[in-house]
Amino acid sequence: MRLIPLAIIALSAASASFGQSTAPLPGLPAAVLPPVQPWSGASERLVAAATDAWITPGERAGFATTPRYAETRAWLERLAAASPLIRIETFGRTAQGRDMLMVRASKGGTDKPVVLIQAGIHSGEIDGKDAGLMLLRDIALRGKDSLLDTVDLVFVPIYNIDGHEAMSRWNFPALRGPAEKGHVATARGINLNRDYAKADAPETRAMIALLRRLDPILYVDCHVSDGFDMQYDITFTYAGWGRYAYHRATADWLTGRFGPTVTTALERAGHIPTLYPSPIDTREPAKGIRQAPEGPRYSTGYGDFIGVPTVLVENHMLKPYRQRVLGTYVLLEAALKLAATDRDRITAAKATDRASRPATMLARWKPAATPIGWIDDFKGIAFATYRSPASGRLEQRWTGKPITFRMPIIGQDPVETVTLPTAWWVPAEQAEVLDRLRLHGIRFEAIDAPRSLALDQVRLRAPVVQPAQDGRFPLKASFDHVAVTETLPAGTIRVPSDQPLGLLAAALLEPEAPDSFLAWGFFPEMLTPASTPEHFVAAPLAEALLGNNATVRRAFQAKLKSDPIFAADAVSRLKWLFAQLPDHTSSNLLHPIRRELSANAPVS
Structure with a gap:
């Protein structure tokens, strides 16, 4: 002893x-x-x-x-x-x-x-x-x-x-x-x-x-x-x-x-x-x-x-x-x-x-070396x-x-800091999110007519569902931000960051935030793989896309070369190509909340 x-x-x-x-x-x-x-x-x-x-x-x-x-x-x-x-x-x-x-x-x-x-x-x-x-x-x-x-x-x-x-x-x-x-x-x-x-x-x-x-x-x-x-x-x-x-x-x-x-x-x-x-x-x-x-x-x-x-x-x-x-x-x-x-x-x-009105919010940190x-x-x-x-x-x-x-x-020490947007846009069907925003007293309003906007769209990369915690299955992922122009339907909810609880709104709606709705596993539906039609239909559509779209063709060939497992998987190949079709949309791995940026704001 x-x-x-x-x-x-x-x-x-x-x-x-x-x-x-x-x-x-x-x-x-x-x-x-x-x-x-x-x-x-x-x-x-x-x-x-x-x-x-x-x-x-x-x-x-x-x-x-x-x-x-x-x-x-x-x-x-x-x-x-x-x-x-x-x-x-x-x-x-x-x-x-x-x-x-x-x-x-x-x-x-x-x-x-x-x-x-x-x-x-x-x-x-x-x-x-x-x-x-x-x-x-x-x-x-x-x-x-x-x-x-x-x-x-x-x-x-x-x-x-x-x-x-x-x-x-x-x-x-x-x-x-x-x-x-x-x-x-x-x-x-x-x-x-x-x-x-x-x-x-x-x-x-x-x-x-x-x-x-x-x-x-x-x-x-x-x-x-x-x-x-x-x-x-x-x-x-x-x-x-x-x-x-x-x-x-x-x-x-x-x-x-x-x-x-x-x-x-x-x-x-x-x-x-x-x-x-x-x-x-x-x-x-x-x-x-x-x-x-x-x-x-x-x-x-x-x-x-x-x-x-x-x-x-x-x-x-x-x-x-x-x-x-x-x-x-x-x-x-x-x-x-x-x-x-x-x-x-x-x-x-x-x-x-x-x-x-903070312009940024610390999202991830690590212990200081000294x-x-x-x-x-x-x-x-x-x-x-x-x-x-x-x-x-x-x-x-x-x-x-x-x-x-x-x-x-x-x-x-800071690891990741997010730049707060002008506003967040929440689909009307996200009732669970809207319920929490009301409960917390975060101000928002619904648009009464469709609106076309330049938005920041966030797609998850390599999501991993975590062990159960306090009644939820938390989620960890990396994120890709893409600038898109999108027409939002009437009823979509706009949550401005310019409000007394703007920082709390950011903590809940920014996907990178450790206590965000996403991090707590509020959107399990987005983990559902995108569906594809029967292969006898998907294959000729994918073949036509490869023959007519040089950009898709080059990306496909690069992916075949860099990913042997993908190259050997016929179903994965067809799913990937089908997702590239014009006007094809999928909610798979797509964060349902969009970010409205100011004219000169960088994408997080």
């Missing part, structure tokens, strides 16, 4: 805390999680006394368990009945038919900006729910109502409710509490924090509608991290760590104001905060931590694309649940105070971002290694020994 002075290696699911909630199962250890780091902080004073009539279910249980949906709802309804500051609404229904709850804490007044906080998008990571109940109690009944003087709080206690109710000791087994936790995905198996762009789940659609309705000045998404042991207990981040954000004004507010303010509040309360360290390789921590752009599949990426300052809270999984909940409370309270102080500054930043920075005293935990008879490889056992070391920060 050897001691390695590095801190961030993922625990496997086998490194679970078996039997946290009940007695150990026969043949399994009572606990295999690493030693708990000693901790006490000023935030412990936030916990209600055991005799308090308004003690939350989590506090009553000593933070050993977390309440289920029905108990959470009942407690909130009792609080709403006791305080005029609290109102409960439903804003959607889950796939299994449960009401999605939002709690508005407000002193009234019109046009007050809103801070939107959500918990349980990954419902096993439920710290935000129990912290939010405590904070709401203290706002409503314990003298913290001044937090609502200039802003309203809207709190979603459980986003992924169906997953939350599928509680088990085996869900998120590396999290140190609560005893039983919900599932990461919905009842349909969709990870809601991968669904903001494609919006397949009813829960996602309800949340997007709520975001549009509230247009918050701050959006906070509460999670718990995985993969590390380290001294930090409360971590948080933003899209691309702020560095790689697509909208600069809101990103600059997050990095310049939110981060320092919340860090100070957490440190004063006895916590050890930092920006969320995302590992390059959990088995080789010396490779460093990652900073990278984010697409709109994520809450933080979506917030960036729509110009809403969005924070991802990532509490450290191996810290006790009590400590994590209390740190979350401190962060949320500090966020509310700051939003109230900076409400005008945030509103101006949002307006600046929404008035911007670090873009270093953390000189990363607060880690040492581990020892042993040869596991189960895995057959060296595994880690965290020793509990605090260490510090120098951690490289790995940034990203």
Whole structure:
């Protein structure tokens, strides 16, 4: 066994805390999680006394368990009945038919900006729910109502409710509490924090509608991290760590104001905060931590694309649940105070971002060859290694020994940037796409008469369907852009890029974008091979084309010479020639969305 002075290696699911909630199962250890780091902080004073009539279910249980949906709802309804500051609404229904709850804490007044906080998008990571109940109690009944003087709080206690109710000791087994936790995905198996762009789940659609309705000045998404042991207990981040954000004004507010303010509040309360360290390789921590752009599949990426300052809270999984909940409370309270102080500054930043009209969008990137920075005293935990008879490889056992070391920060270099068109044209029959555009609030209009236009047409090259992910079969491909003149029928939809959500439209409609509808596999019909007539008809038509069209003949001969497999395949030869016939059209591998370029714009 050897001691390695590095801190961030993922625990496997086998490194679970078996039997946290009940007695150990026969043949399994009572606990295999690493030693708990000693901790006490000023935030412990936030916990209600055991005799308090308004003690939350989590506090009553000593933070050993977390309440289920029905108990959470009942407690909130009792609080709403006791305080005029609290109102409960439903804003959607889950796939299994449960009401999605939002709690508005407000002193009234019109046009007050809103801070939107959500918990349980990954419902096993439920710290935000129990912290939010405590904070709401203290706002409503314990003298913290001044937090609502200039802003309203809207709190979603459980986003992924169906997953939350599928509680088990085996869900998120590396999290140190609560005893039983919900599932990461919905009842349909969709990870809601991968669904903001494609919006397949009813829960996602309800949340997007709520975001549009509230247009918050701050959006906070509460999670718990995985993969590390380290001294930090409360971590948080933003899209691309702020560095790689697509909208600069809101990103600059997050990095310049939110981060320092919340860090100070957490440190004063006895916590050890930092920006969320995302590992390059959990088995080789010396490779460093990652900073990278984010697409709109994520809450933080979506917030960036729509110009809403969005924070991802990532509490450290191996810290006790009590400590994590209390740190979350401190962060949320500090966020509310700051939003109230900076409400005008945030509103101006949002307006600046929404008035911007980027000419380009980064579509692909790769890790930078050299670090873009270093953390000189990363607060880690040492581990020892042993040869596991189960895995057959060296595994880690965290020793509990605090260490510090120098951690490289790995940034990203651009690989592909697309030039945004003047507009995108979507066929009227693409109902699934139009539905998403409406949901997101992207502006478009239909033409009422045919229109002939010079367009950029995109055809896929070497498409590869990827393994299933979150209810879709993603697609990867290369692309050929061809300038064409095409007459679009009445009813075709024009989506202009000159609009506040033009960048989000680009992320969804540009084929190269990693979260585009194409990338998520929205157009499987275009993978259907083009049909050809019976060969006794196709062959003489192809022969006539070869005899009469020198350009096609030269291209055909070149392809025969360069591709022996094609040359030996009679069917492929006929299909290729038939596709070259005048006025022959095929949707095979043709991206259905056309791009309208300005007069001098280059083709991507």
